[in-house]
Amino acid sequence: MERNESSRNFILLGFSDRPKLEMVLFFTNMVFYFLAVMGNSTIIFLSVVDPRLHRPMYFFLCNLSLLDLCYTSSSIPQMLVNLWGPQKTITYMGCVIQLFAFLSVGGIECILLSVMAYDRFVAVCKPLHYMTIMHPQLCLRLAACAWLTGIANSILMSPLTMSLKRCGHHHINHFVCEMPAIIHISCVDTRRVEGLVFFLAIPIVLVPLAMILVSYGYIIATVLRIRSAAGRHKAFNTCSSHMIVVSLFYSTIIYMYMQPGNVASQDQGKFLTLFYCLVTPTLNPFIYTLRNKDVKGAMWKVLGKDQSLLDAIGH
Incomplete structure (x- = not known):
C-alpha cells in the first residue's frame, strides 16, 4: 500500500469548482x-552590487527576498499550469518538494523576522554601538541559525506528514501540497501529528513572535523618549516596514499552522495560502523600498540616473 501510494500522482483540486475564477486567478497570479x-531579485542584486547596502539590515533583507523567491517558485508555476489546463496533477515527488519547501521556508522566515526585529532594536535603542554589536560574524550566525532551524523542522515534519496513510485518497482540496491539506486527506488518527505540529510551533512560531513583540516594546519606549518630532519620525520609518511585513506574515501563518487539521485547509485556507505565498512576497520588496532612500539610491545608480533626480522625486 505504501509503495503504491508513493508512486501515485496527486490531484490538486485547487479552484476547479469555480472554473470562471480559474482564468481570473491565472492572469492575476x-x-x-x-x-x-x-x-x-532586484533587492538581492542591489544588495550584492552596491557597497552602501553592505549592512546588516540589507543582509537580512536579502535573505528574506531569497526566501520569498523560494516560496513563490515552489508553488506558483505548478499552480499556473493547473489553472490553465484540465490536468490538475502533481507527481508524488513534486508534492514532497512543495511540502518540504513550504515547511522549511516558513520556519526560516519566522526566525529571520525575529532576527530583523533584533537588528532594528539595536539600531534604535543602541545606535552608537550598532556596528559593534551587529558585526558580520554575528549576522552570519543568526542567519545560519534561522536557515538550519527551518530546514531541520522540515526534515522532521515532511516525512512524518507524507507517511500518514491515505487509503487511496489522492485528491487534495488545495492548489499546493501544504501540510494541513495533506493531513486532511489522511484516513488515520492524526492527533499525534497535529500535536507535534503545535508543539514545534512554540519554538519556531511563537517564541520568535514573542521576541519581536519584546523588541518593539523597547523600540516604542525609546522612540517616545525622543524629544524632536524629526527624530521620532526617522526612528519610526526605520521600523515601520518591518512591522508591516511581520503583521502580514504572522496573521496568516498562525491561523494556518496552529490548527493544521481544521477547516483552514478548505476554501478559506486556499486564499490565505495564496496570500502568504504570493501576495506577501510581491508586496515585501515594495514595502521595504518605497520609503528607503538607500535602496532607491542604489536603483538609480544602477540605472545610471543622477542622485539629484532621486532627491527631487523624494520632495
Whole structure:
C-alpha cells in the first residue's frame, strides 16, 4: 500500500469548482508572480552590487527576498499550469518538494523576522554601538541559525506528514501540497501529528513572535523618549516596514499552522495560502523600498540616473 501510494500522482483540486475564477486567478497570479520575482531579485542584486547596502539590515533583507523567491517558485508555476489546463496533477515527488519547501521556508522566515526585529532594536535603542554589536560574524550566525532551524523542522515534519496513510485518497482540496491539506486527506488518527505540529510551533512560531513583540516594546519606549518630532519620525520609518511585513506574515501563518487539521485547509485556507505565498512576497520588496532612500539610491545608480533626480522625486 505504501509503495503504491508513493508512486501515485496527486490531484490538486485547487479552484476547479469555480472554473470562471480559474482564468481570473491565472492572469492575476501570473502578474503577481512576475512582480514577486522581479522585485525580490532586484533587492538581492542591489544588495550584492552596491557597497552602501553592505549592512546588516540589507543582509537580512536579502535573505528574506531569497526566501520569498523560494516560496513563490515552489508553488506558483505548478499552480499556473493547473489553472490553465484540465490536468490538475502533481507527481508524488513534486508534492514532497512543495511540502518540504513550504515547511522549511516558513520556519526560516519566522526566525529571520525575529532576527530583523533584533537588528532594528539595536539600531534604535543602541545606535552608537550598532556596528559593534551587529558585526558580520554575528549576522552570519543568526542567519545560519534561522536557515538550519527551518530546514531541520522540515526534515522532521515532511516525512512524518507524507507517511500518514491515505487509503487511496489522492485528491487534495488545495492548489499546493501544504501540510494541513495533506493531513486532511489522511484516513488515520492524526492527533499525534497535529500535536507535534503545535508543539514545534512554540519554538519556531511563537517564541520568535514573542521576541519581536519584546523588541518593539523597547523600540516604542525609546522612540517616545525622543524629544524632536524629526527624530521620532526617522526612528519610526526605520521600523515601520518591518512591522508591516511581520503583521502580514504572522496573521496568516498562525491561523494556518496552529490548527493544521481544521477547516483552514478548505476554501478559506486556499486564499490565505495564496496570500502568504504570493501576495506577501510581491508586496515585501515594495514595502521595504518605497520609503528607503538607500535602496532607491542604489536603483538609480544602477540605472545610471543622477542622485539629484532621486532627491527631487523624494520632495
